Structures are given as structure tokens and as C-alpha cells.
Amino acid sequence: MRQLGLGLTIAAAGLAMALQTARADEELPIGVIAAQSGSFVSAGNTIVGAANLAAQQINDAGGIKVGDKTYKIKLYIRDNRTDVNVTIAAARELVNDIGVKAIWGTETHDFSVSMAKITGPAKVLQFSGNSSLGAVLDNKAVAEDGWLHYTFQSEPQEWQRSGSTGKGVLSLLTPQLKSPPKHSVVFVGNDATGQYLSSHYVKALEAEGQKVDLVQYPPDTTDFSPLLTRIKGMKPDIVHFWYNGDSTLTAFPQALKLGVAPSYFLFGVDPGIYQERSLKADVPVTLSCVPVCWGSSPYPEVKQYFDKYFGLGAAKGPQSSVSLLYYDYFFWYAKALEKVGKIDDPDAVVAELLKSDYKGVVSPVPLVFNKHHQVTFATEVCMVEPNTSDQFKCAVEQPPAAPPPGDNGG
Amino acid sequence: MPVTDNSAGKTGAAPEGARARDRLALLTADNAAVPLPAGVQAITAILLAVLLIALPWLGLGYRFLSIAITTLYTAIGLYGLGLQFGQAGIMSVGHAALMGVGAYASAILSVQLGLGLWASLPFAMALSAIVGGVIGLPTLRVGGQHYIIITFCFCALFVIVLTNGGTFTGSATGLDVGSVTPLPGINFDKLSNNYYLVLAALFLAVVATYLIGNSRYGRTLRAIRENEQLARSVGINVDLHKLGVLMVSGLFAGLAGVLQLYYLRHISPTLFGAFPSLYLALMVMLGGARYLYGPLIGAVVVNFLPEVLNLDPVDSRIAYGVCLLLVILLLPGGVGAGIKNIYCAITGGFETQKQRGSNGRA
Numbered sequence: 175m176r177q178l179g180l181g182l183t184i185a186a187a188g189l190a191m192a193l194q195t196a197r198a199d200e201e202l203p204i205g206v207i208a209a210q211s212g213s214f215v216s217a218g219n220t221i222v223g224a225a226n227l228a229a230q231q232i233n234d235a236g237g238i239k240v241g242d243k244t245y246k247i248k249l250y251i252r253d254n255r256t257d258v259n260v261t262i263a264a265a266r267e268l269v270n271d272i273g274v275k276a277i278w279g280t281e282t283h284d285f286s287v288s289m290a291k292i293t294g295p296a297k298v299l300q301f302s303g304n305s306s307l308g309a310v311l312d313n314k315a316v317a318e319d320g321w322l323h324y325t326f327q328s329e330p331q332e333w334q335r336s337g338s339t340g341k342g343v344l345s346l347l348t349p350q351l352k353s354p355p356k357h358s359v360v361f362v363g364n365d366a367t368g369q370y371l372s373s374h375y376v377k378a379l380e381a382e383g384q385k386v387d388l389v390q391y392p393p394d395t396t397d398f399s400p401l402l403t404r405i406k407g408m409k410p411d412i413v414h415f416w417y418n419g420d421s422t423l424t425a426f427p428q429a430l431k432l433g434v435a436p437s438y439f440l441f442g443v444d445p446g447i448y449q450e451r452s453l454k455a456d457v458p459v460t461l462s463c464v465p466v467c468w469g470s471s472p473y474p475e476v477k478q479y480f481d482k483y484f485g486l487g488a489a490k491g492p493q494s495s496v497s498l499l500y501y502d503y504f505f506w507y508a509k510a511l512e513k514v515g516k517i518d519d520p521d522a523v524v525a526e527l528l529k530s531d532y533k534g535v536v537s538p539v540p541l542v543f544n545k546h547h548q549v550t551f552a553t554e555v556c557m558v559e560p561n562t563s564d565q566f567k568c569a570v571e572q573p574p575a576a577p578p579p580g581d582n583g584g
Numbered sequence: 585m586p587v588t589d590n591s592a593g594k595t596g597a598a599p600e601g602a603r604a605r606d607r608l609a610l611l612t613a614d615n616a617a618v619p620l621p622a623g624v625q626a627i628t629a630i631l632l633a634v635l636l637i638a639l640p641w642l643g644l645g646y647r648f649l650s651i652a653i654t655t656l657y658t659a660i661g662l663y664g665l666g667l668q669f670g671q672a673g674i675m676s677v678g679h680a681a682l683m684g685v686g687a688y689a690s691a692i693l694s695v696q697l698g699l700g701l702w703a704s705l706p707f708a709m710a711l712s713a714i715v716g717g718v719i720g721l722p723t724l725r726v727g728g729q730h731y732i733i734i735t736f737c738f739c740a741l742f743v744i745v746l747t748n749g750g751t752f753t754g755s756a757t758g759l760d761v762g763s764v765t766p767l768p769g770i771n772f773d774k775l776s777n778n779y780y781l782v783l784a785a786l787f788l789a790v791v792a793t794y795l796i797g798n799s800r801y802g803r804t805l806r807a808i809r810e811n812e813q814l815a816r817s818v819g820i821n822v823d824l825h826k827l828g829v830l831m832v833s834g835l836f837a838g839l840a841g842v843l844q845l846y847y848l849r850h851i852s853p854t855l856f857g858a859f860p861s862l863y864l865a866l867m868v869m870l871g872g873a874r875y876l877y878g879p880l881i882g883a884v885v886v887n888f889l890p891e892v893l894n895l896d897p898v899d900s901r902i903a904y905g906v907c908l909l910l911v912i913l914l915l916p917g918g919v920g921a922g923i924k925n926i927y928c929a930i931t932g933g934f935e936t937q938k939q940r941g942s943n944g945r946a
Contacts (some may be wrong), residue, residue, distance in 0.1 A: 211896030255890065255897050258848060258855070259654040266775065267647035284758060287850045295773065309757060364747060366756035366852060 202238060202245035202517060204229070204504075205252065205268035205298075207279035207289065212256025216420065216493045217281035221303075222251055223488035224497035225278055228504035230486075238508045241515045247504075254280060261285040265292045274298060275517055276507060278500050283307065283366050286325075294321045297520040299507070303499035305329040306370040308583075311546040324520060326527065327548045328499045329465065332371055333581050334573035335553055336378035342555030342571035343439045343460045344382050347412060350458040350557070351437060355411035357385045359435070361401070361425070362416040364390035371417045374581055379414075381578030391421075398425040399432065406434045414439040419492030423451070430455055445469035445556050447492050449564045461566075462555045463495045465536050470556055470566045479535045502534030502541065620924065632877070636783055640776040649775055655887040656782040657843040662868050662879030663789040664836025670873030671802055672829045673809030674723060678735030679837060679864045681742040682719075684856025686712040686838030687845040688746065691759040700765035701846050709838035716834025717827050724823045727812075739861050746853035758852030761845060772846075782843050786880075789836055794876055796832070805829055866904055870911055872918025881919050 206225045209218030229247040232238060237246040250272055252264035261280055268274045269292055276299035280286050286302040287310065293300040307327045315322040329335070348354050358379050362372040372388060379386045387408055391401055402425070405413060413435040415422040419442030426440055439460045440448075446469020448461060466473070468480040468490070476498075483497055484490060510526040511517055528547075531540035537551035544550070552570045559565035577583045619625070640649055661683050668674045676682075689708040693699040699707075719738050723731050746753045753759070764772035764781065772778050796802045807815045808822050816822045845851050863886060871882025885907070890900045915922045 211898065213897075253896070255900075257897070259651070259887075260890075262848065263647045263650035263654070266650045267645060270646040270775070284850060284852045284854070287758075287760065288848050291849045306757065310760070364756065365854075366758065369747075369756045 199237070200243050200245050201248040202511075203248050203250060203272055203274040205250045205265075205272070205274035205277040205279075207252050207254050207261055207264050207268070207277060207285075209256040209281055210251075210253035212254075214256045214281050216489075216491050217496055218254070218256070218279075219489065220493055220495075220497035221279050221281060221500050223483055223486060224499075224501040225249055225251070225504065227483055227486055227497075228501050232504060232508055238511055240511050240517055245511075245517065247508075250274060254285060258285055258288055262288055262292065265289045269293060269296045269298050275520070276301065278302075278503070281496075283370070290322055290325045294324055297324055299520060299523060300325045301328050301500065301503045301507070303327070303329045303496065304367070305332045305335065306367050308332055308546070308548060309370060311548060313545075316545070316547050318521070322547070324524060325547060326503070326543060327546075328503050329548075330550050330573060331544075331546075331548050331583065332374040333378065333577040333583055334550055336371070336374040337381070337574035337578065338553040338571040339441065339462050339555060340375065340378040340382055340384075341574070342462065342553060342569055343412070343414070344379075344384075345571075346460050346555060346557040346567070346569065347437050347439075347458055350560075351411065355384070355437070357387075357408070357410045358412045358414055359387045359389055359405050359408055359410040360414045360416050361389050361391065361405065363393045363395075363418045363421055365393045368393075368417050375414070375416055377578045377581040378574075380580070381574075391425075393418075393421075395421065396424060398428050402429050402432050402434050406432060410435050412437045412439060414441065415443075416441045419443050419447075423447070423492060426453070443492055444495055445558070445566045445568075446490060446494075448558060450490065452563050454561060454563050455558070456560055458560055459558045460555055461558065462553055464493075465498055465551060465553070466495055467554050467556060467568065468495050470568050471554065472568055472570065473535075473538060475535050498536045502532065502536050505534060506530070506532035506541065620927070624927075628877075633787075636786075637780075640779055646775060649779055651887055651891055653775075653779050653782050653847055655883045656779075656786045657840050657847065658864070658867065658887065659880045659883035660782075660786050660789045660843065661837050661840035662864060662871070662883055663793050664833035664840070665864060665868045666871075666873045666879040667793060667796060667805075667836070668829050668833040669868060670875075670878070671797060671805040671809065672826060674720075674727070674826065674830065675732055675865065676735040676833075676861075677732050677858075677865050678719070678737075678739035678742075678861050679833075680856045680860035681735075681739040682712050682716055682834050682837035683841035683844065684742060684746070684851075684853075685715045685834075686841030687851050687856070688753060688759070688841075689838070690842045690845050691754075691761050691851055692752065694761045695754075695759055700762070701842060702765055705839070705842050708842045709835050712838025712841065713831040713834035716837065717831040720827050720830035723826050723830070736858065736861070739856070739858055743853045743857045746856070754852070756853060758850055760850050762849070764846045778847060782847070785839055785843055789839070790876065790880075792836075797876070801825075801828075863904075866908060870904075870907055870918055872915075872920030874917060875920030875924065878918050878920035881923070885919065 206222055208221035209215050210222060229249050233246045237244045250268055252268065254261040254264055268277060277293055278301050280289060280302065283304045283306040286304050286307060290300055302325065308331050311322055311327060314320055317323065344355065360372050360376055362368040376386045376388055389401055389405055391398060413429060415426060422440050422443055437458045441462055442464055443461050444463050444467050445461055449469060466476050471477055488494065509532060510523050510530060513526050514522045528543050531542045533540040541549045541551065550573060552572045554568055554570050556566045556568040639652060661679060665676060665679045668676065686708040689711045690704040693704040693707060719735060722734050747756045749755060766772060770777055772781055804820055804825055807820060808825055812822055867882035867886045868879055870885055872878030886904065889895065889903060895903055911918055
């Protein structure tokens with residue numbers, strides 16, 4: 175009888191512990207919509223890689239303590255197949271069928287905008303990295319009844335990034351050239367992102383005293399030689415290959431062969447990729463990454479991050495660093511949930527995100543959202559020593575305090 | 585493809601191999617001109633209508649319903665393409681651009697003048713029809729592959745104009761619109777209501793296609809398709825009819841484009857480029873341009889195939905290519921023809937149908 179009593183006590187204790195554990199392991203559903211197939215796959219995979227790493231780290235650390243409950247992140251990852259219709263179907267599924275509390279993605283402006291028209295009315299938070307969202311994130315859109323009230327841009331405003339990038343490129347290249355550079359050509363893909371980004375970058379270079387010509391190429395171009403020959407005729411001091419790292423990696427060797435300019439800037443090409451591809455130029459070349467380089471970062475925490483990121487099997491590519499536009503915001507969101515004390519109050523979470531800060535991997539300075547739901551952080555620019563593939567000199571350039579003349583912000 | 589006599593299989597006089605060949609020929613024939621009995625047509629229409637109306641109630645989820653909406657507005661555009669290709673024999677590989685004309689017209693009217701879907705729809709459809717007619721002008725001088733190249737060029741040009749159109753067209757970033765203006769008691773922000781809106785438009789497109797196909801106008805178009813010179817020699821105003829059908833096709837495309845705009849609520853030039861246009865041509869060929877439900881079948885196959893089989897875009901393109909080859913080789917009339925042939929093979933062959941036959945669409 176005594177043994178039976180003991181047995182019952184142990185069983186009851188076990189049951190209580192099991193219930194406690196079950197209560198402790200409540201699920202926080204978070205959606206990820208990204209291209210895991212199709213033409214945007216290299217950008218899309220970085221979102222998935224960052225989400226997996228962040229969720230794993232948060233869960234391994236015990237989850238998110240909200241009120242008296244602890245939540246483990248449950249990711250619902252959907253492949254948008256680089257198709258806006260599939261993106262919308264996936265957003266509907268995540269928001270209405272599954273009931274996620276927040277969505278990370280997508281990799282492209284059009285898809286993110288269409289998605290925000292679903293997440294907004296449903297009060298689901300959306301974290302998108304597209305800096306071109308700046309074109310629509312205004313006072314009216316982010317107001318409490320605005321369609322982008324629950325959308326956050328996890329990349330700096332484009333005038334900030336353009337300003338820091340332009341300044342960094344010029345300060346690294348100027349000592350390498352016989353005379354200070356005066357004439358720049360910006361070479362960019364003629365698509366939504368390219369148009370938006372280059373409009374700010376041209377103004378940033380002009381603010382630095384450059385005479386700037388803009389040359390656009392159709393997005394699917396593979397033979398750049400006719401346009402590059404035209405650029406050579408313009409006799410530029412610097413050719414800036416802007417925005418699309420994949421296209422730049424095709425165009426840059428063609429430019430070297432044609433001897434288009436005495437110096438180059440390659441936006442979105444990581445030093446790691448430059449080294450892996452054994453690229454070599456007899457003229458000075460500068461590189462910058464979105465947002466921080468994985469191949470040559472001055473920050474130890476960034477290096478640690480990429481070791482873990484690649485350790486999970488993520489591919490090393492020109493866009494790998496884009497994953498950092500998504501990683502930190504998982505932790506920041508978790509911190510906001512803990513502070514608010516409940517997961518079903520998106521308005522309070524938005525308010526908390528807007529008044530809090532977070533020191534993450536992407537920036538040594540704490541991240542803060544401005545009133546238009548955008549963050550600010552510095553840009554890393556590196557220079558490759560001529561005739562080498564692995565000798566880099568990197569500098570971190572802070573963004574300017576205000577947009578340059580002629581740039582209306584955004 | 586000529587209709588094949590399947591009586592040999594019934595008499596047992598022919599050898600087994602010949603019977604098998606006859607059966608294959610029966611299943612692969614294009615019998616668009618042979619109508620099904622009126623009762624069968626009515627039952628098919630009712631069953632299809634019930635299924636489509638009941639779809640939001642079947643508990644298939646928002647993802648399924650979203651893809652269904654995409655399928656339906658695509659099918660509306662395809663009905664226009666089906667008319668010009670299936671009835672008049674004029675193929676286009678730039679049809680997405682015509683949808684884009686409607687979508688952009690409506691979006692620009694919304695951004696510049698604040699007009700919603702209902703107010704902008706007639707203008708958008710009319711503009712698409714006019715543009716369809718203008719692009720059709722070269723068909724009066726050239727046909728076949730020449731016209732196909734012209735439509736492709738129009739598509740490419742359209743995208744370039746939109747991409748470089750500044751704030752008026754939103755450039756490459758595109759344009760945003762608000763929700764569909766609610767009707768009394770109906771809020772179209774609710775996905776099922778949005779579905780019924782598109783379904784109602786599809787219903788109109790199917791009815792219009794049926795009426796055109798079974799009218800004197802439809803018979804005239806088929807006469808032009810079969811022999812343009814002969815049609816001209818018997819006094820048919822071929823030029824007028826060709827332009828007419830291209831304008832009707834443009835009306836359908838405009839309607840589809842506006843519905844697409846208000847479903848996505850954001851459009852950009854890439855939606856109306858060469859790839860989407862080629863997909864539309866593929867869909868109409870897969871489904872069967874000469875069959876009443878062919879465009880709908882084509883839209884369902886192409887939109888749902890990657891979803892059901894979990895295909896990525898590369899696999900999907902391979903699958904579509906293989907499907908198209910199989911259709912060209914085995915089912916020149918498209919999947920619609922195959923379904924009809926299977927039905928007729930099960931229920932006793934085409935002979936009776938052929939005797940009833942006229943030039944209607946089944």
C-alpha cells in the first residue's frame with residue numbers, strides 16, 4: 175500500500191512536470207516568405223538561413239519569456255518561387271490559415287509591397303530588408319491606420335547608405351589615383367531596385383563633388399561590352415557597378431578586359447567572393463557589402479555570426495551578407511514581446527519597437543527605428559590592392575546626417 | 585485533324601492493331617466542331633458552376649483560394665486569347681501586355697484621379713480594346729509568325745515604356761491602388777468576396793465566349809481561320825472581322841488586367857513582360873483554344889501544377905514544355921479535347937455527335 179502511494183505520488187509529480195513543460199513550450203508561430211527557387215533564390219536563401227539560425231539560437235537559449243509563459247519560435251517557411259502570386263498565396267496562408275504573429279521577407283520590393291497589403295489589415299508584423307520600401311514608408315502609411323503600420327524596413331534609408339558608400343569609395347580611391355577623381359559613371363540594372371537605389375547614389379556622389387553619368391542596362395544582360403565601350407568613351411575616373419552583385423560579377427571582368435576606367439567600385443560584391451573567384455585587377459578596386467562583408471569584417475561578432483551561418487550549410491555567395499538584414503530583428507522582436515508581456519497585442523509591439531533599441535551583429539551602435547520604421551547603420555567599404563585577390567583594406571563609414579541636396583530622403 | 589471513324593472497333597472486323605490505332609486516334613482527335621448533346625453541355629455547365637461557387641466553402645484554405653483567384657483572372661484573359669486564336673486563328677505572344685494596358689489604365693486613373701475599380705473599369709477595358717485593335721492593324725497585311733513577332737515586340741516595348749515612364753507609370757517600382765470599392769453589404773477585402781467578384785467576371789467571359797462561338801459572327805471568324813481567301817471571295821469583310829475579334833480579345837484582357845491589379849493592389853512592368861505572355865500562350869494551347877472550357881483548363885493546369893506537385897520554377901518550365909510537346913503530338917486540340925474525347929469514347933463514339941454536328945463549340 176505504501177509502495178502504491180509512493181508510485182502514485184511519483185506519477186502525479188511526473189504528470190505535473192510534464193504539464194509544466196508543456197506550458198513552458200508554447201509555440202510562437204513566425205512566417206518566412208522567401209525565394210528558395212527561381213531567379214531570386216540567392217537572395218531568398220539568405221532570409222531562410224538567417225531565420226533558421228536566429229530561431230535556433232533563441233530556442234536553444236530557452237525561448238522567449240512573455241508574461242508567465244515561455245514561447246519557442248516555430249518557423250513556417252514558404253518558398254515564393256520568385257512569383258508574386260505565390261508570395262500572396264503564401265502570405266494569405268501564413269496570416270489566415272496558420273495565424274503567424276510576424277513575417278520575415280521577402281527579397282524584392284514588389285513582393286514585399288503586395289504582402290504588406292495582407293499583413294497590414296491582419297495586424298501581422300512584417301520585417302522586409304528592401305531599402306526601396308523607403309519610397310512608400312511615409313507619415314501617412316506608417317500611421318496607426320496606415321497600410322504600413324506593421325511593416326519595418328530592416329535596411330537603412332537609401333540616402334544614408336548611398337552617402338556612406340560614396341564617401342567611403344572616394345576616400346579609399348583618391349590616394350590611389352594620380353589626381354583626385356572628378357567624373358563617375360554609375361552602371362546599374364534598369365529595374366525597380368536599380369532605379370530607386372541609383373537615384374540616391376547619384377545625388378550622394380554629386381554631393382561629394384563628382385560629375386556623374388548614369389548608364390542603365392536591361393536586367394537580364396549578359397554581354398555588357400557595348401555599354402562598357404560607350405562608358406569608356408566618357409573617360410570616367412571611376413565606374414561604379416551598382417546594386418546587383420550577380421550582374422556585376424559578369425560585367426566587371428568584361429570591363430577589365432576593355433580597360434574601361436582607371437578605378438572601379440563594385441557594390442554588393444563581398445571580399446570573400448572576390449577572393450574565391452580569384453579576381454585580379456591592375457587598377458584599384460573598391461567593394462562594399464549589404465550590409466557588412468563576410469569576407470573581411472573588422473568586427474569579431476560579425477565573423478562569429480558568419481561562421482555559425484555558414485556552419486548551418488548556407489552557401490557562400492555575393493548575397494550571403496544580406497542575411498544580416500534579417501537576423502538581428504528576430505532578437506529585437508523577441509525583446510519587444512518580452513517587454514510588452516503578451517504576444518497578441520501587435521500595436522503594443524509596434525510601439526515598443528519604435529521606442530526601444532537593440533545592439534545586434536549588424537552594427538556596433540544600437541539599432542533604432544525612426545518614425546518611418548527604418549533603421550540606421552554604417553557601411554563597410556573595402557579596397558583591393560592592385561594585382562591581388564586577397565589583400566583588402568577596409569573602413570567603416572558612418573552615414574551622413576542629412577540627405578544631400580536634391581535628394582528628398584526616403 | 586480529321587474526325588476518325590471508330591466503328592471498326594465495334595464490328596470486330598479489323599485486326600487488333602488497327603482497332604488500337606483507331607482507339608488512339610479517337611482519343612487524340614480534335615473534335616471541337618462536333619458538339620456534345622445539349623443535355624450534357626447543360627449538366628457540365630451546372631456541375632462546373634456549382635463546384636466553382638462552392639469552392640470557398642470546401643475548407644481548402646486561404647492559400648488555395650488565393651491561387652484560385654489567380655487562376656480565374658488569368659482564365660478571363662485567356663478567353664480573349666482563345667477567341668482570337670481558337671476562332672479566328674490569330675495567335676499572340678504579347679497578350680500579357682494587353683492585360684497590362686488595362687491594369688495600368690485603371691491604376692493611373694486611381695492614382696491621378698482617385699477613380700476606383702468600378703469607375704475605371706469601362707475606361708480600362710475600352711483602352712485595352714483599342715490598343716488590341718491598333719496592334720491588330722498589321723494583321724491586315726501579314727499573318728502567322730509575322731504577327732506573333734509583332735505582338736512580342738509590342739510586349740517588350742510596353743515594358744520599356746512602363747519602366748521609363750517616371751512617376752506617371754511608377755517606373756520599374758510600379759503603382760499601388762487601394763481596395764475594391766465595396767458594394768452595399770459586400771466588402772471585397774474579404775478573400776471569398778474577392779473570389780466571387782472574379783468568378784462573376786469569369787462567368788461573363790464564358791457566356792460571352794459561348795454566345796460568340798455559336799453566333800453567325802463566330803462562324804464567320806472560323807471561316808476566316810480556315811481559309812481567309814475563300815472567306816474574302818464570298819464577300820466577308822475579313823479585315824473588319826479580324827480587327828473586331830482582336831478588340832473583343834482586348835476587352836477580355838482589360839477586364840482581367842483590372843481584376844489582377846485589384847487583387848495584387850500593386851503592379852509593376854515585370855508582370856506584363858515576355859514571360860507572362862508566353863505562359864498565357866502556353867495555357868491556351870494546353871487547355872484547348874477551340875473548346876469552351878479550354879482556357880479555364882489551361883489556367884488551372886499551369887497555376888495548380890507546381891502547387892500540387894511542389895515543383896520549383898525550373899521544374900515547372902520543364903513540365904510545361906513536356907506537357908506542351910505531349911499536347912501537340914497527342915492532343916492537338918488541347919486537354920479540353922482529350923476530356924471530351926474520353927467522354928465520347930465511353931458513351932459510344934462520335935458518330936451520333938457528328939451527325940448532329942454543325943460548327944458550334946462543345
